[in-house]
Amino acid sequence: MSLSYDLMERARKVIPGGVNSSVRKIEPSFGWKTAKGSYMWDMDGNKYVDLNAAWAACILGHRHDEVDDAVIAAIKDCDLIGLGTTTYEVELAEKIVENFPCAERALFSTCGSEATYHAIRLARSATGRSKIIKFQGGYHGWHDYVLRNTYNKKETMYTRDLGSSGMLSSAVDETLICRFNDLEDVESKIKANPGEIAAIITEPVAYNLGGVRLQDEFLRGLRKLCDENGILLIFDEVITGLRVGMHGYQGICGVTPDLCTIGKAIGNTYPIAVTAGKAKYMDMFNTAEKGTVAYGGTFNGGPFVMAACLKTMEVLERENVHQYLFDLGDYLRNGMNEIFKQQGYEAEMTGYGSISIPVFGKGPFNCQDDLHEADMKTAVAFRKGLVKRGYYIVPADVKRLCLMYSHTKEDIDGLFQVAEDTLKEMKK
Ligand SMILES: Cc1ncc(COP(=O)(O)O)c(C=O)c1O
Incomplete structure (x- = not known):
């Protein structure tokens, strides 16, 4: 058939389903050969403009020379992990503390799911309470604390949807579900569970849910409710961490959480996550002398990953990358919205900064309830049309389209052309 198909077939014999994460199962699946800058090539040599950007983990572009050189230098310098500390770890922690308003301390791990797990366990220990609040459609990783009510059909929103078999029933029931941008809902859940809620966890921009923006008033309201009720805000x-600016979204919205987790873009595809926050909480981890909250991980703070993060942060700051990405994101959204209008589609390119999401429906989109009113079938057909024409955006529902520093205006002009062609074809 093709080299791409052959590789997938070979993979399926030894890797369940042929892929290492269930979100990679989306058809059409590819065997990939390589990527550089904004482009990636499948096993058959077909070139794609990458609009997935490693699910937002790549911000500068693939195989960024400066980052890779820093990684190689670190590998040649020191491969020590697991004992004491290295300069690399200290420098990166200093950078986090310098930049993120809530961060007085930082701890490293290897993926975002670990970071949210640690933050929630810490909040439980700090408050002596067990329940947490997350939002319908919010994604915070694969563990039992947060997986419920993430990917829901309209009929199953707000039901007791586990998200995975094998989950601890007790863990599921300790996680309460609220509606995004609905402060009254949060308030009523807190009232119904007096003195029982340890933390509220949310993305400050719901990039996992159609880019739903959490209104400033809502974020301020969450802060106030947390303060009044002894709840930690995570x-x-x-x-958002290093994708929207050097200080996270907390540096933009002016609401300071108690704890935060940072991942993806900070490592420009190298495996990293950060749990950071106020010292009075962070010092409760048992890495500190009197701490009792377990914190471990053989690969935490490994030199070459730290070097990748340090260099990525240096380039982001030096080259004012965020401004470039915000401008390019606006250019993309404005252009696409014009094309949707010209072609007679009721659709909107939602999003913020470098991340956009095509939604076939009428906004505003404030929560998953609103997104479920949109036409997902048309959205998937549109996405498949782009992939067919060499612009890779995950061909499913409201998954994000993500820009990198390596993308150019010409790449986006090319997207406009293939989007127009696709929309015309869809009418036939
Ligand atoms: C907001 C958010 N939190 C946590 C995670 C989990 O991160 P990881 O996939 O690195 O475990 C993700 C992953 O997409 C995410 O988007």
Whole structure:
């Protein structure tokens, strides 16, 4: 058939389903050969403009020379992990503390799911309470604390949807579900569970849910409710962290959480996550002398990953990358919205900064209830049309389209052309 198909077939014999994460199962699946800058090539040599950007983990572009050189230098310098500390770890922690308003301390792990797990366990220990609140459609990783009510059909929103078999029933029931941008809902859940809620966890921009923006008033309201009720506010900035600016979304909205998690872009595809926050909480981890909250991980703070993060942060700051990405994101959204209008589609390119989401429906989109009113079938057909024409955006529902520093205006002009062609074809 093709080399791509052959590789997938070979993979399926030894890797369940042929892929290492269930979100990679989306058809059409590819065997990939390589990527550089904004482009990636499948096993058959077909070139794609990458609009997935490693699910937002790549911000500068693939195989960024400066980052890779820093990684190689670190590998040649020191491969020590697991004992004491290295300069690399200290420098990166200093950078986090310098930049993120809530961060007086930082701890490293290897993926975002670990970071949210640690933050929640810490909040439980700090408050002596067990329940947490997350939002319908919010994603914070694969563990039992947060997986419920993430990917829901309209009929199953707000039901007791586990998200995975094998989950601990008790863990599921300790996680309460609220509606995004609905402060009254949060308030009533807190009232119904007096003195029982340890933390509220949310992405400050719901990039996992159609880019739903959490209104400033809502974020301020969450802060106030947390303060009044002894609840810790956790901003999951695994995506927003280093993607929206040097200080996270907390630096933009002016609401300071108690704890935050940072991941993805900070490592420009190298495996990293950060749990950071106020010292009085962070010092409760048992890495500190009197701490009792377990914190471990053989690969935490490994030199070459730290080097990748340090260099990525240096380039982001030096080259004012965020401004470039915000401008390019606006250019993309404005252009696409014009094309939707010209072609007679009721659709909107939602999003913020470098991340956009095509939604076939009428906004505003404030929560998953609103997104479920949109036409997902048309959205998937549109996405498949782009993939067919060499612009890779995950061909499913409201998954994000993500820009990198390596993308150019010409790449986006090319997207406009293939989008127009696709929309015309869809009418036939
Ligand atoms: C907001 C958010 N939190 C946590 C995670 C989990 O991160 P990881 O996939 O690195 O475990 C993700 C992953 O997409 C995410 O988007």
